Amino acid sequence: MRIMAASAFNLKREVEYGSPEQNAAVREIVAAVRAKGDAALLEFTERFDGVKLEASGLKVTAEEIQAAYGQVDEEFLAAIREAAANIRAFHEKQKQKSWMEPSPDGTLLGQIVRPLRRVGVYVPGGKAAYPSSVLMNFIPAQVAGVAEIVMVTPPATGGQAGINPYILVAAAEAGVKEIYRVGGAQAIAALAYGTETIAPVDKICGPGNIYVALAKREVYGAVDIDSIAGPSEIVVLADGSADPVYIAADLLSQAEHDEMASAVLVTSSAGLAKAVSDEVERQLADLPRAAIARKSIDDYGAILTVDSLDEGIAVVNRLAPEHLEIMTADPMEVVGRIENAGAIFLGAYSTEPVGDYFAGPNHILPTNGTARFASALGVDDFVKKSSLIRYSREALLKHGGKIMALARREGLEAHARAVEVRLMKEQVKDIGMKEG
Amino acid sequence: MRIMAASAFNLKREVEYGSPEQNAAVREIVAAVRAKGDAALLEFTERFDGVKLEASGLKVTAEEIQAAYGQVDEEFLAAIREAAANIRAFHEKQKQKSWMEPSPDGTLLGQIVRPLRRVGVYVPGGKAAYPSSVLMNFIPAQVAGVAEIVMVTPPATGGQAGINPYILVAAAEAGVKEIYRVGGAQAIAALAYGTETIAPVDKICGPGNIYVALAKREVYGAVDIDSIAGPSEIVVLADGSADPVYIAADLLSQAEHDEMASAVLVTSSAGLAKAVSDEVERQLADLPRAAIARKSIDDYGAILTVDSLDEGIAVVNRLAPEHLEIMTADPMEVVGRIENAGAIFLGAYSTEPVGDYFAGPNHILPTNGTARFASALGVDDFVKKSSLIRYSREALLKHGGKIMALARREGLEAHARAVEVRLMKEQVKDIGMKEG
Structure with missing residues (x-):
């Protein structure tokens, strides 16, 4: 790799x-x-x-x-x-x-x-x-x-x-x-x-x-x-404390999806980079979908070396991955600084398949950098909202003039008159009541 | 009209x-x-x-x-x-x-x-x-x-x-x-x-x-x-209790927007239908944007007669208007039955410009029937969500087998192995601890 x-x-x-x-x-x-x-x-x-x-x-x-x-x-x-x-x-x-x-x-x-x-x-x-x-x-x-x-x-x-x-x-x-x-x-x-x-x-x-x-x-x-999904991807952010066997397995679980899938490790540890690269080779050898995973790793996989965890976090935010695994000494310290990621997996035991199949959060996630602005499929995607506005007579009499002023600044006279016909009629009523 | x-x-x-x-x-x-x-x-x-x-x-x-x-x-x-x-x-x-x-x-x-x-x-x-x-x-x-x-x-x-x-x-x-x-x-x-x-x-x-x-x-x-907005539209649902002067003014405030805007009254009252039609003509005469409003009313405006309020509600739900005004004897009785509408204005004093300019709800709304599935612009449109998943060692040992079973039914062996490498390592540790 x-x-x-x-x-x-x-x-x-x-x-x-x-x-x-x-x-x-x-x-x-x-x-x-x-x-x-x-x-x-x-x-x-x-x-x-x-x-x-x-x-x-x-x-x-x-x-x-x-x-x-x-x-x-x-x-x-x-x-x-x-x-x-x-x-x-x-x-x-x-x-x-x-x-x-x-x-x-x-x-x-x-x-x-x-x-x-x-x-x-x-x-x-x-x-x-x-x-x-x-x-x-x-x-x-x-x-x-x-x-x-x-x-x-x-x-x-x-x-x-x-x-x-x-x-x-x-x-x-x-x-x-x-x-x-x-x-x-x-x-x-x-x-x-x-x-x-x-x-x-x-x-x-x-x-x-x-x-x-x-x-x-x-x-x-x-x-x-729904949005039209691109190929799947994982980014693992790890320091020297992480287990290369776990990381390699997780990268390969993404790579086996399809040849355009992308599996990326971001690390400040040169030792871990080398160990994961070797381990990917070892584990790839007997995978049933080895040909697909190999092509994905070769074409879209990478181990990215950074100078510090801070730089690693900046790289993750730039990549905005669909899946992010954080395998650092203290993942909870990192998570608040992640701005862009569809789903975030914390620590050594939270391998991506936990979320793909079982934990509960949705596995349909924003791909191809769209985690900058998009989210997992969720309940919000199956509802719609109607705004509700009820103004009383009192409220319209109080605020109608301001609404007319704004409408007229936009050159929309019929908007102003929709308020005005009401104000005039109500003022006539008021006068009638006072006189009555 | x-x-x-x-x-x-x-x-x-x-x-x-x-x-x-x-x-x-x-x-x-x-x-x-x-x-x-x-x-x-x-x-x-x-x-x-x-x-x-x-x-x-x-x-x-x-x-x-x-x-x-x-x-x-x-x-x-x-x-x-x-x-x-x-x-x-x-x-x-x-x-x-x-x-x-x-x-x-x-x-x-x-x-x-x-x-x-x-x-x-x-x-x-x-x-x-x-x-x-x-x-x-x-x-x-x-x-x-x-x-x-x-x-x-x-x-x-x-x-x-x-x-x-x-x-x-x-x-x-x-x-x-x-x-x-x-x-x-x-x-x-x-x-x-x-x-x-x-x-x-x-x-x-x-x-x-x-x-x-x-x-x-x-x-x-x-x-x-954001979504690409179509021309604007209003539907007024009214019974015989409504004021034709107000309705005509509201229809025209929509019609003056542009020639493709649509202004529609749905009513069970033949008397109201006739009165609104006449009143639209009267109010149109001296509007600054009369030419635009006239074309909109002629091409995309209509007064739709229905046999009952129930039928009117069904028509509204089929049209799924951007703006809906409910001017019936008891608007709150009707509102719960409205399934599709971007914004709903209740009663005689809630003319659409109240919402266009002033009340607080957003005036950027789903048009052209998309209120069936879309909503007003809102805070949700400017946020993104990341799911968070942390499994502990205990949780993975307990559920890992099920995750592997599901992955293997999908033919995704590398997904199963990402769990398996962890289970094996942890079980080895357990054995080591028992023997130690």
């Missing part, structure tokens, strides 16, 4: 957002689904997934979900139930409450927080089927109070219409009952615009291949979408 | 997102600013604004801001100060707190809420200069705790480098000290990538013309942006 000066390294990768041909193909698919509904879904499912379905076969049945439970082992089931409970408990703490505040003059101001009504989550099929991501997408929506939560996922290719049982069980454990066997850009179009079988949603979440990502971008505006 | 059945009406307008030529022009401007910095800003300012500046003239001086105070009247100053205080007080209530929760086994989970470091706000020049929008953009950022808040605004055209004094005073009252005299796509590029004079920001907010909007979309990813 290359060891280099921190100043020369940038975490940011140029991500490919699709060729003109891919964009055109996606636009065509979306238009076809808008025009032809279910018929287009069935046609694309046959063409792209090699599965011939009837419209009545789009929806996954309760029996299929039940059958999936028979195909997963008890150890998995127990673990995913405990993970789901942890994720639910963490996200419960994110809930914001509506509030209202009255004033003595009859003014009432407030903010109503309400869940989105209907949300769709795309879950990839095939090799990239991650039950943990199913929990991470659905549970925040559920905690937010979203009434209708829908999953779409492609049928297994090669003539089979079945869906990965781990995915089905994870969805069921997260409380999802409405699941459709459809993938790709056509699934996104169905969620955005609706078909005879699939009612349209207010927001679409979840990862997918380039066609799914482009389709999400295409339908944005008609519905909301 | 046309009176029609609600079912035939849709608030959603097809918004133009720029021609290929405009997109190409914006990409060229952004690239030039990235490559040439201040020199490009000066060149575009001369070309588009007709103003020749030196780089040293980009930054508005403290003396200019002071001088602006001499050009605004006392009534404006007093009103904007009171408005700023109200806006600040409302947004203070939106602040979320960081939290941490320890468990007996040494686990610590939490969420740190931190302000963005540096934010830029675009403020349009010329006729569309709205001091109220300056407050609405800056104050939430300031309340969030953003350390550096920057304003960019074009110099007045025609050889003058001056900036609208109302804008400068509003910015100063909102606490902004860093102001640059530059507009258009070049200003957005400078905020995103930085120049010799302007340091780059983490997020760009504020409205602008089509070139500004396209430039924001172009730099998104390098920085965050």
